[in-house]
Amino acid sequence: MAFSSVGTGNVRLHNSEEQGPETAFEATRIEIQSVRHAYGDAEVLSGIDLVLTERRIGIVGANGSGKSTFARLLNGLLLPTSGKVVIDGLDTKKAGKAVRRKVGFVFQNPDNQIVFPTVEEDVAFGLKGLKLPRDVRASLVETVLERYGLSHVRQQSAHSLSGGQKQLLALAGVLILQPDCVVFDEPTTLLDLRNARMVSGVIDGLQQTAVVVTHDLALLDNFERVLVFDQGRVVADDEPCRALSDYVRRMQ
Ligand SMILES: Nc1ncnc2c1ncn2[C@@H]1O[C@H](COP(=O)(O)OP(=O)(O)OP(=O)(O)O)[C@@H](O)[C@H]1O
Numbered sequence: 001m002a003f004s005s006v007g008t009g010n011v012r013l014h015n016s017e018e019q020g021p022e023t024a025f026e027a028t029r030i031e032i033q034s035v036r037h038a039y040g041d042a043e044v045l046s047g048i049d050l051v052l053t054e055r056r057i058g059i060v061g062a063n064g065s066g067k068s069t070f071a072r073l074l075n076g077l078l079l080p081t082s083g084k085v086v087i088d089g090l091d092t093k094k095a096g097k098a099v100r101r102k103v104g105f106v107f108q109n110p111d112n113q114i115v116f117p118t119v120e121e122d123v124a125f126g127l128k129g130l131k132l133p134r135d136v137r138a139s140l141v142e143t144v145l146e147r148y149g150l151s152h153v154r155q156q157s158a159h160s161l162s163g164g165q166k167q168l169l170a171l172a173g174v175l176i177l178q179p180d181c182v183v184f185d186e187p188t189t190l191l192d193l194r195n196a197r198m199v200s201g202v203i204d205g206l207q208q209t210a211v212v213v214t215h216d217l218a219l220l221d222n223f224e225r226v227l228v229f230d231q232g233r234v235v236a237d238d239e240p241c242r243a244l245s246d247y248v249r250r251m252q
Helices: 067-074 096-102 119-127 134-147 163-175 193-205 240-251
Strands: 002-006 010-014 030-039 042-052 056-061 082-087 103-106 181-185 209-213 225-230 233-238
Touching: 030 067, 042 067, 042 233, 056 067, 056 240, 067 082, 067 103, 067 181, 067 209, 096 103, 103 163, 119 134, 119 163, 134 163, 163 181, 163 193, 225 240, 233 240
Parallel strands: 056 209, 056 225, 103 181, 181 209
Antiparallel strands: 002 010, 030 042, 030 082, 225 233
C-alpha cells in the first residue's frame, strides 16, 4: 500500500503497483461462473452465471431468495459450494485477502461493524496494520469524518449515535480503505426516511462500484442494472424500471 495526495486536501490510499497516483476508481468486473451455494443440504443459490461491469447494481427479491448469500460471495465472506466468483481477475477461493481489500462490505446492522468505543477510533480501525505514517493516518481519518458529517461527534461513544449516524460510521470505516467496490446489504432498512435519504445520497455520490441489496426500491432509481432473485435464481436482469416492474408483478 502507498498513499498520495489527490486534489485539495484529499489523501488517497492506493496500491501503487495496481494504480497510478491520479487513477480514478475503475468499474469493477464481477464474474459469477456456474455458482451454487448450499447451507448443509439446503441449496439457496442455483446455477448463477453473470458478468457485472456496471457501477451501480441493485439486487432485489423476496425474503429468503438468496440475496444476502449472493452479496457475501462477492467479497469472499462466503465461498461458493461450487462454481467461481472472480473479481477483477481474482478468484475469491484463491485470493481471499486481495478480494477483501478490493471489495468492502457494509452490513445491514451497523452495530455488527462498530468495534471501537469512540467514533474517531472506530473510523481509524481499518488503517491499523497498514504501517502508515501518523500524519497520513490522521489526515485520512480527518477527511473521512468530514466527508460523512461525523466530525462533530468524533469523540462521542460510537454506540450513542443515531441509527443514521451509525450507518454512516460503518460506511466511513469501510470507505477509509478505499475499496474499488462496496457491497451494501440492506443499508437503509433500519433507518427513518431522512437518514435513508442521506445514506442513499452517499451511495449515489460514491466513485466506486456499488452493489446494493435492498427492499427499498427508491434507492435504485439512478442505478444501471437491477437483478431480481427468486428461490436462489436470477429471474430478471435489466435496467431498473423494467427489472423492478417485473419484481412488483411477481410479488402480486
Ligand atoms: N448461515 C446460514 N445457515 C443456514 N441457512 C442460512 C444461512 N444464511 C441464510 N440461510 C438460508 O438461506 C436462504 C437464503 O437466505 P438469504 O439471507 O441469502 O436470503 P435474502 O434474500 O437475503 O433474504 P432477506 O430478504 O430475508 O434478507 C434462507 O432460506 C435462509 O434461511
